[in-house]
Amino acid sequence: MEKFQPPRGTRDLLPAEMAAREALFSRLRGVFRSYGYGEVWTPAFEDFDLLARKSGPDIEQELYVFTDKAGRKLGLRFDPTVPICRIVASSPNLPKPMRFCYLTNMWRYDRPQKGRWREFWQAGVELLGSPRPEADAEVLAVAADCMRAAGLKRFAFRVNSRTAVEALAKEAGIPEGKKADALRALDKLAKVGKAGVEKELQEKGIPRAKAEAFLGLVGQEGGRTDPGIARITELLKEMGITNVRHDPSVVRGIDYYTGFVFETMVEGHEDLGSVASGGRYDTLVGLYGGGEVPATGFGMGIDRVMEILGTGKAPVPHLLVAPVREELAGNALSLAGELRARGVACEAEVMGRSLRKQLEYANSRGIPHLLFVGEKELKAGAYTLRDMQTGKEQQLSLEAVAKQLRG
RNA sequence: GUCGCCAUAGUGUAAUGGUAGCAUACGGGACUGUGGAUCCUUUGGUCUGGGUUCAAAUCCCAGUGGCGACCCCA
Numbered sequence: 001m002e003k004f005q006p007p008r009g010t011r012d013l014l015p016a017e018m019a020a021r022e023a024l025f026s027r028l029r030g031v032f033r034s035y036g037y038g039e040v041w042t043p044a045f046e047d048f049d050l051l052a053r054k055s056g057p058d059i060e061q062e063l064y065v066f067t068d069k070a071g072r073k074l075g076l077r078f079d080p081t082v083p084i085c086r087i088v089a090s091s092p093n094l095p096k097p098m099r100f101c102y103l104t105n106m107w108r109y110d111r112p113q114k115g116r117w118r119e120f121w122q123a124g125v126e127l128l129g130s131p132r133p134e135a136d137a138e139v140l141a142v143a144a145d146c147m148r149a150a151g152l153k154r155f156a157f158r159v160n161s162r163t164a165v166e167a168l169a170k171e172a173g174i175p176e177g178k179k180a181d182a183l184r185a186l187d188k189l190a191k192v193g194k195a196g197v198e199k200e201l202q203e204k205g206i207p208r209a210k211a212e213a214f215l216g217l218v219g220q221e222g223g224r225t226d227p228g229i230a231r232i233t234e235l236l237k238e239m240g241i242t243n244v245r246h247d248p249s250v251v252r253g254i255d256y257y258t259g260f261v262f263e264t265m266v267e268g269h270e271d272l273g274s275v276a277s278g279g280r281y282d283t284l285v286g287l288y289g290g291g292e293v294p295a296t297g298f299g300m301g302i303d304r305v306m307e308i309l310g311t312g313k314a315p316v317p318h319l320l321v322a323p324v325r326e327e328l329a330g331n332a333l334s335l336a337g338e339l340r341a342r343g344v345a346c347e348a349e350v351m352g353r354s355l356r357k358q359l360e361y362a363n364s365r366g367i368p369h370l371l372f373v374g375e376k377e378l379k380a381g382a383y384t385l386r387d388m389q390t391g392k393e394q395q396l397s398l399e400a401v402a403k404q405l406r407g
Numbered sequence: 408g409u410c411g412c413c414a415u416a417g418u419g420u421a422a423u424g425g426u427a428g429c430a431u432a433c434g435g436g437a438c439u440g441u442g443g444a445u446c447c448u449u450u451g452g453u454c455u456g457g458g459u460u461c462a463a464a465u466c467c468c469a470g471u472g473g474c475g476a477c478c479c480c481a
Contacts, residue, residue, distance in 0.1 A: 061478095110480075113473095113474070115481075301481030322440095354440095356442070357435090359442035364442090376440085386441075386442095
């Protein structure tokens with residue numbers, strides 16, 4: 001018999017993991033709501049041209065692309081920002097600023113590795129309409145609150161200004177056409193070191209002298225302070241966020257960032273890379289025909305966060321309704337229904353098991369209470385509720401059982 | 408798309424080219440209205456397809472999937 005497994009780079013999420021994710025989602029939603037962000041949903045697939053517009057047709061290699069039955073070329077969403085810019089571009093009259101948040105999955109056709117999936121989840125915010133550092137500071141503050149809400153305490157932001165680095169590249173004499181290559185090489189500084197970056201720059205056709213000049217200027221930049229970053233850092237300090245370091249090598253690989261960019265590293269999990277990143281993208285909405293709308297945002301990698309947090313136990317109901325004899329299974333089912341109508345989460349026995357086995361089962365699942373359903377109980381209309389922890393039992397009407405377990 | 412390492416019951420692991428085992432989990436029982444212990448026990452596996460060989464989990468090739476390095480990024 002052929003066995004199927006999930007397609008490459010995807011996986012199943014079982015109840016224990018889903019419960020942990022849902023808990024994380026609900027905490028993140030709480031953070032988003034507290035800042036006034038409204039949740040949006042966009043389609044899983046979009047016109048390929050929309051997806052490709054910002055990065056050119058080469059992006060096709062990294063996307064899931066398909067043709068529908070009418071011959072339209074479509075692609076799976078690989079980024080939350082692009083569809084949100086489409087919304088904004090086609091709804092230019094929405095009041096500004098616009099605060100959108102999302103919690104959603106997306107797809108990218110790249111090589112799976114630890115913390116990198118072909119289907120992955122991201123949650124984040126986009127703040128559109130403001131070009132000011134206050135907006136960038138707010139976005140980073142939301143990210144900070146999300147990290148804390150996730151239960152991550154030991155983390156640090158690395159921030160930078162992409163415009164500043166681009167200016168340095170120009171100053172070093174790196175031609176406009178090589179700018180993207182240069183920034184991408186620089187992004188690896190922490191990983192491959194200065195010599196590694198220099199090597200890559202030369203491989204990309206940037207002469208040694210210019211590469212050295214660029215790296216020299218970037219090195220100085222660490223000491224110099226970019227005015228935009230300084231202002232954002234100052235605002236963050238006023239909000240009590242101090243774990244922010246200026247790192248001139250952080251430029252992000254994505255092309256649409258135009259200014260402020262940041263990454264978030266969790267102490268002890270540096271191998272996972274950034275778990276939340278974002279920045280300013282003032283020209284992206286314009287690309288979709290909406291006129292210039294300055295914007296900034298960030299996304300948190302849910303799969304990476306879950307990798308760090310780990311998974312607890314699968315959730316269990318309050319109660320197992322246990323028929324003492326197999327023939328009473330039907331009574332147990334209907335009593336369970338009545339209890340649910342009274343607000344009690346419970347499960348009924350469906351395996352036809354002996355009472356002993358049911359106790360064993362409740363114990364191993366961690367179900368805290370068990371309700372015996374036998375002839376005695378049915379006749380009296382009072383059921384035996386057993387506390388699995390203490391072993392204490394009491395005779396109660398359904399109403400009393402519900403009252404106790406709800407409270 | 409390139410390179411390297413890897414793949415055995417659900418999970419974790421054994422098996423010089425010669426009978427695929429152990430642990431755990433799951434199901435049943437010892438114990439027909441009272442669990443967590445103990446004992447017994449059923450089911451279940453060599454990723455897929457080729458090749459070499461008297462004989463392949465083991466060697467070779469390809470595919471699939473996992474991990475890591477490129478690339479890119481959450």
